[in-house]
Amino acid sequence: MLDYKVKIGLVTMRRNTTDRPRGTFLTWYSAEQRGKKNVKYIEENFADEHVSFVDCKGLGIEDLIFDDASAEAVIERFKSEAVDAIMIINCNFGNEEAAADIAKAIGKPVLIFAPLDDEYYVDGMRPTDSQCGLFGVSRQLQRLHIPFSHAPSCRVESEEFREAFLRFVRVACMVKNFTGMRIGQIGCRPAPFYSVIWNEGELLEKFGIKIIPINFAIVEQRMKSAPELYAEEIARYEEYFRLNYKMDDLTPKYINAMATMTAAYKHMFEEFKLDVMSAECWTATPIMFDGLAPCALYGLLNEMGYLVSCESDVHCAITMALLRCATLGEGRPLFGEFTVRHPENKNAELLWHCGPFPVSEKAEGTEARLVNQRAWLRGKDGTYTVARMDRENGNYTVLPLLCHTTEGPKTHGTYIWGEFDDLQAVEDRLLDGPYIHHFVEMRGDFRREISEFCKYFPEITLDKTFPIS
Numbered sequence: 001m002l003d004y005k006v007k008i009g010l011v012t013m014r015r016n017t018t019d020r021p022r023g024t025f026l027t028w029y030s031a032e033q034r035g036k037k038n039v040k041y042i043e044e045n046f047a048d049e050h051v052s053f054v055d056c057k058g059l060g061i062e063d064l065i066f067d068d069a070s071a072e073a074v075i076e077r078f079k080s081e082a083v084d085a086i087m088i089i090n091c092n093f094g095n096e097e098a099a100a101d102i103a104k105a106i107g108k109p110v111l112i113f114a115p116l117d118d119e120y121y122v123d124g125m126r127p128t129d130s131q132c133g134l135f136g137v138s139r140q141l142q143r144l145h146i147p148f149s150h151a152p153s154c155r156v157e158s159e160e161f162r163e164a165f166l167r168f169v170r171v172a173c174m175v176k177n178f179t180g181m182r183i184g185q186i187g188c189r190p191a192p193f194y195s196v197i198w199n200e201g202e203l204l205e206k207f208g209i210k211i212i213p214i215n216f217a218i219v220e221q222r223m224k225s226a227p228e229l230y231a232e233e234i235a236r237y238e239e240y241f242r243l244n245y246k247m248d249d250l251t252p253k254y255i256n257a258m259a260t261m262t263a264a265y266k267h268m269f270e271e272f273k274l275d276v277m278s279a280e281c282w283t284a285t286p287i288m289f290d291g292l293a294p295c296a297l298y299g300l301l302n303e304m305g306y307l308v309s310c311e312s313d314v315h316c317a318i319t320m321a322l323l324r325c326a327t328l329g330e331g332r333p334l335f336g337e338f339t340v341r342h343p344e345n346k347n348a349e350l351l352w353h354c355g356p357f358p359v360s361e362k363a364e365g366t367e368a369r370l371v372n373q374r375a376w377l378r379g380k381d382g383t384y385t386v387a388r389m390d391r392e393n394g395n396y397t398v399l400p401l402l403c404h405t406t407e408g409p410k411t412h413g414t415y416i417w418g419e420f421d422d423l424q425a426v427e428d429r430l431l432d433g434p435y436i437h438h439f440v441e442m443r444g445d446f447r448r449e450i451s452e453f454c455k456y457f458p459e460i461t462l463d464k465t466f467p468i469s
Contacts, residue, residue: 001305002275002321004329006172009083010039010055011074011102015093015133016066023121030119030127031092032062038089038115038156039063042165050328051169054081064091071098075105085109085172087165093133096140103146109175109456110148111168112137116155147455171452174325177275178457180208181321184272186265187216187280189312195436198314202394206459211314212272216288222264223289230263237262240300244359245370254292254373261289262297269306277308278317282354293373295355299414302332302358309438310335310356316438319389319398323442326385326449332358334379336415337437338430347423348406350415351386351441357414361443371412379416381405385446386418389460392434398454399435399463400447401426416441421466429465 012035020027043053054077056063060070078086085108088099094114103110114130121127131153141148149171151164189196203209227234237259241247265277285294298308307324309317320333335356342348355374362368362377369376386401401420408417418441420426429435447468454462 001269002177002325004050004173004325006050006084006169006176007052007054007081009078009086010042010053011086011088012039012056012064012091013088013094013099014064014066014091016095023125025125026092026129027127031064034115035064035089035091041156046165054078054083065098066095067098071101074102078106083108084176087111087113088137090114090130090133092128092130094137096136099137100140100144100146103141104144109172110146111151112148113151114153116153149452167449170326170328170449173328174322174449174453175456177321177325178207181275182210182212182273183314183317184212184214184268184274184277186214186219186277187284190280190283193311196311196313212274214268216284220288222268223260226260226264233263234259237300241370245368247370248372250372251370257289257292258297258373261292261294262300265301266306276317276321278312278314279308280312281310296370296373296375298356299358299375303360305329307333310353313438315390316388316440319387319440323385323387323440323446326446331442332361334361334441336441337439342408342417345406345419348408348417348419349423351418352413352415354413375414376412377414380443382443383445384418384441384443386439386441387450388435388439390434396460397434397463398450398460400450401466402445402447
């Protein structure tokens with residue numbers, strides 16, 4: 001399962017200089033005070049159920065790292081604590097050699113930060129040049145080909161620091177879950193869908209992503225055993241469908257089968273240690289299970305944190321996982337495809353699919369229906385990130401887009417009408433490839449997180465067709 005907990009190592013650093021009297025330039029004392037103050041604030045204000053910290057207390061001199069020996073001590077601590085990312089804090093000028101050595105040894109996302117140099121003495125002296133040292137740190141990281149993120153030089157209590165730090169946490173979560181991701185492949189690709197072809201060997205070689213094949217014989221066996229193993233769970237899922245949807249006359253006879261498959265898929269996630277699934281759906285499930293359609297139950301699985309992409313689209317499954325991680329597990333990624341243009345608004349597009357949106361994403365004041373087992377609902381209004389990762393000739397790219405919901409004709413299935421700045425430019429870009437109609441939508445603007453994520457994987461190019469503000 002995807003893991004939304006991020007452990008960050010905090011590295012407070014100063015320059016390796018001789019000690020100088022207080023009130024002079026680049027003093028140890030000022031660095032020590034700034035280091036303790038910033039770490040205390042960060043740990044007290046950002047630790048929560050998703051974020052924890054490992055710091056440098058007891059290492060170096062007064063918790064400051066400044067030379068090879070103190071850097072080695074930090075590396076040993078961070079490795080033993082299995083941090084997911086590190087944050088380098090220049091407390092007076094920093095130490096570019098030690099910073100790069102730590103980043104190289106840990107091999108996880110790096111955030112570099114210089115607290116605002118805001119102390120000046122009446123005689124013109126100042127005790128810190130934290131921002132100045134940041135350029136040396138960044139250059140050394142570049143020389144060693146170490147990707148990094150950076151926060152503005154500001155006060156740690158400021159809103160701009162908060163935004164930058166939380167963005168880095170989200171990126172670290174994306175990176176953590178992407179490498180070594182386990183994707184369950186349910187069934188095979190639908191015959192007419194050449195557009196969703198993926199390269200299993202390449203995903204493994206480049207990113208350590210494993211495809212776990214699960215054929216329909218296994219699904220059939222799990223469906224047969226589920227009623228006895230998960231009877232109470234199945235009853236809860238049946239009640240969920242009855243309480244949250246208005247049903248047509250065709251759906252009630254399938255409710256037990258829908259709930260049973262929900263339980264079977266949920267436990268296959270756990271049995272095969274899957275992060276996401278990519279499933280053959282409308283071409284196989286009705287044949288195997290007496291007309292059963294899985295659309296709405298994918299929405300219920302999404303509610304519970306089990307992501308399933310439709311129509312065997314592995315690249316969309318990966319994108320769904322990335323956007324879920326960008327919310328630290330709080331958001332619900334939608335599987336909606338570019339379908340038809342708005343009949344009157346030239347920049348609006350129907351982002352639609354046959355019924356997999358979770359009911360919690362239903363627009364306020366509207367109803368959710370089950371029509372022949374498929375959810376019919378309109379998604380919530382707001383701003384959406386619209387993204388897809390895809391490949392061509394071994395080259396992987398991620399295209400992040402942004403739209404805002406707008407009024408549009410009522411239609412069947414699950415959908416939103418999304419208005420783009422220039423829909424024709426978006427259409428042109430999709431048709432030029434390597435993208436297809438399937439995209440993932442997530443409420444909120446996560447384009448900068450996607451941009452930062454791509455820094456940590458040289459094999460993935462950020463598609464910069466549409467500038468990110």
